[in-house]
Amino acid sequence: MRITMILLSLCFTLTAFAQDYKFRKVSKEELQEKFNPLDSAASATYLYKYRKTFFEYHQGKGFQLITEIHERIKIYNKEGFGYATKQVSLFNNGGHKEEINSIKAYTYNLLEGKIEEAKLTKEGMFETEKSKRLNEMKFTLPNIKEGCVVEFKYKVVSPFYSLVDDFVFQYDIPVKKLDARFEVPEYFVFKVNTKGFLPVIPKTKKKNDKITFTNKTRSSGTGIRNGITRTSYSSSDLEFIKNISSYNLTNVPALKEEPHVNSINNYRSSVKYELSYEKLPQSTIKYYSTTWEDVVKTIYKSSYFGEELNKTSYFKDEIDAVISSISDPVQRTALIFDFVKSKVKWNGYNSKYTNDGVKKAYKDQVGNVAEINLMLTSMLKYAGLNAYPVLVSTRRNGVPIFPTREGYNYVVSYVKFPEGSVLLDATNKYSTPNVLPFRALNWQGRVISENGGSTLVDLYPKEKSKNNISMMINLNEDGSISGGCRSVKTNHNALSYRERYNDANEDDFIEKLENKYSGLEISEFKVTNGLDLSKPIIESYKFVKESQADIIGDKIYFSPMFFLRTAENPFKLEKRAFPVDFGYPSTSKYRIIINLPEGYKVESVPESAAFSMPDNLGLFKFNISNNGSSIQLLIDAKINESIISPLYYDALKEYFKQIIEKENEQIVLTKV
Structure with a gap:
């Protein structure tokens, strides 16, 4: 009888405040909870995590990718205070940029039996430029105390509809209830890649939808209205099928960091939607990355990658002076490697693409990973060496298991000699041949040749x-x-x-x-x-x-x-x-x-x-x-x-x- 009562009590605890997840409907029971019944060591818990990503058509702009977020988090102790700060990355490129709006956030505390609210203000919101193409919006909630509940709600509007952020289902803290939804018009076909050990199966359905176009026409009057211009409006509908995938999970356990894991994100339960091709009405099919060959060609053809490798005029005189008396390929490699390390300082940014370009990085003596190592590769090739760029995913970025353009975020240099090969990374002044910085030691890199082909190379060293x-x-x-x-x-x-x-x-x-x-x-x-x-x-x-x-x-x-x-x-x-x-x-x-x-x-x-x-x-x-x-x-x-x-x-x-x-x-x- 006693065991039955304990089980009933536990079930009640787990379900008592799983009733209302509407924004600002936080309950006293949520605020009174002292610990997560299924993970008493957790410093915080997602009481509710909601995400909806969908396509929205804007006349004159085309399709936009909209992501709506709602999160409610219980903070049990000081170790969980970090969950009261939210960071959202916003990408921009070629005059187009992602925007965040409709930000609403509150902190809730229970004082003398009453719920007290503290609202996020502009003083708690900061937008910073992380790189030329990446901004970050950070907002921190006020009045954070042990036992409080915080709640965020916002919307991200992106013109980059091919770049869908991973749907992540497992976090460093437990999740009591998670709802996620992805809606996509029939014109866009996505590959679905799943990873992690948590079984995640979406519910799928199709739904009719339509786009309404407004047409504006002008005409000149005749007769008595001669000379008067009249404007008239008409509308037309384009009907299409919308594919919907929804995920509903409860009591998701935390995925906790463990010793000697290259990146815990590699094992975090998630789903990646990768755009395979699009077929818009009255248009030809446009294919995206479906194989590694496609990925490599897309990256190599980029003006921020392949074109940068072909620029040599800015360094010719200095490199000629460095190697003029040396013919041995290994010595030439060492001299050029040391020259770049001493010439250009890393600014701390990882990227496979250049930011301001190799010429400016060379002039200013500072650059991101791509600017430094593409510059190094170009110099080595200029010196007559068999040098190639190598696409790498850093340890924190995870292992690129599936063909995806976002899978690589770093680049190093590879030089092939008759007796063997070396990997070089000039972003670290203490790095030596085949001793890459620890962040780059992540399974295999992809060596890119001039014709767009690629081969894999082991990034882990052989020498102890x-x-x-x-x-x-x-x-x-x-x-x-x-x-x-x-x-x-x-x-x-x-x-x-x-x-x-x-x-x-x-x-x-x-x-x-x-x-x-x-x-x-x-x-x-x-x-x-x-x-x-x-x-x-x-x-x-x-x-x-x-x-x-x-x-x-x-x-x-x-x-x-x-x-x-x-x-x-x-x-x-x-x-x-x-x-x-x-x-x-x-x-x-x-x-x-x-x-x-x-x-x-x-x-x-x-x-x-x-x-x-x-x-x-x-x-x-x-x-x-x-x-x-x-x-x-x-x-x-x-x-x-x-x-x-x-x-x-x-x-x-x-x-x-x-x-x-x-x-x-x-x-x-x-x-x-």
């Missing part, structure tokens, strides 16, 4: 990034330690370190390092080869740290890795449906020598061990020895693949569990 750490430690009788640490990093580990160190204040950098290791005191800090990219980067310092051993009676207990040991397993899920993406293969080696305090001898040490993952995906070796006055620990840990399939998740989870257990095993010293 190394991190070799040497430590000399003096263990004191009170459990404190002092000593020196030296680390040597290569490839992506070196790139990452240089980004963090060279662009920071050194005192701030040291403070962060001390905080990372919970109160480590660092002195004599030094970095070598910070700017010499041809060599590994080396970090060294002296340190002191207290409370690194437990003193119990006449014995001392401690982990031989001290503050460097791994605290917890990053892989906590029972099962994982996504691949584990480390970005690049790596190897970490530790050589730790521990000088023991006088008057103590070794009672026990962990056993040496070695274990691996299946199919040589990972290997861990732990070797320990002692000579009475000191202990030496050697560790060699390898991840041999950039991506590990979810089929190996259990093995990977167990592998890390074994590593953590081994690193945390204790050495026991006893007083002589």
Whole structure:
């Protein structure tokens, strides 16, 4: 009986305020809810999420794409305050632009049993230019408190009817009710691409609709009305079939970020509508991107891409001077690569298309990704090298599984030599050949040839990034330690370190390092080869740290890795449906020598061990020895693949569990 009552109570909680989703009809029950019954850890919940995207014909303008949005969000705690801010991207191109209007938004709080409203004002709305073709409208609601409900409503009008934003059904927070609808005239045929693990099946139907045209005619009078111009109006209707797809979901679970995922958006449940072709009345069929060949040709023919590759006059003199005495192709590539990195600074914008053009970027010494790397490719081709642009989707942008023009948002350069090939990205001054910035390490890129053809290239590096750490430690009788640490990093580990160190204040950098290791005191800090990219980067310092051993009676207990040991397993899920993406293969080696305090001898040490993952995906070796006055620990840990399939998740989870257990095993010293 009690269980039945609990279930009935839960059902009531889930349905009690699922009655009215009209704008500004927020209930007291919604405001009183303390947590989501199905996800108590959620900081916020979409109580209602509505989207309708449809075509609307405007005489003189043609078809417009209209998207209407209505969202109601419950905010439980401070971690959910970010959901009170809405950001809407607005595209513009060639004098045409998207516009947002009919913005309405409110914050609701419950005070002494009454619902208090706070309205969005103009002071809370900001429009900024993100790039030449992209603006962003941001609006932030006032009076945000724990337990409040916020509600947004707005409309976006777009002349770019071929660019339909993805219909997304799963978010970082749960959704209690979601309604989405897509209406499209029969003149436009879309491919439907679905992704994610949540089963989403639309309800489809057809409906008659019509467009009314108003015709205006003028005529001159005759006889007694001679000389008077008369205006008359007439109308005509064009009837057509409208295809409607609707989605209705309830209690959609949150899709939460996990460690080592290239982009959680790759696995977010969503539907992409890609315009395949259009057949307007009394017009020929116009085809859009239906194959990767179509996509590549469309991008290459763009004046913001292919034409930019053919411009050479602006750099000829300087490049001639750079390579005049060098004939070796590899050396020429290196010289031109370094020249571009030092000449033009990245402005922080990703794009496969140029913004102001390569010539202006060269002159102003600043540009977006396309301007820098198309410029680099053009210079390499000018120097007689087999260089090609490579379309890339950044990690945050996701993996372009289906042929789509929006699937790529980045471009790098590819140079082919008889003995192999290299990938280059000049947007990062610390990047080296085949060491792309981490944001660009995302499965495969698409190499574009002059004739519009394309081939795939693996973006993940084959060579391991190394991190070799040497430590000399003096263990004191009170459990404190002092000593020196030296680390040597290569490839992506070196790139990452240089980004963090060279662009920071050194005192701030040291403070962060001390905080990372919970109160480590660092002195004599030094970095070598910070700017010499041809060599590994080396970090060294002296340190002191207290409370690194437990003193119990006449014995001392401690982990031989001290503050460097791994605290917890990053892989906590029972099962994982996504691949584990480390970005690049790596190897970490530790050589730790521990000088023991006088008057103590070794009672026990962990056993040496070695274990691996299946199919040589990972290997861990732990070797320990002692000579009475000191202990030496050697560790060699390898991840041999950039991506590990979810089929190996259990093995990977167990592998890390074994590593953590081994690193945390204790050495026991006893007083002589």
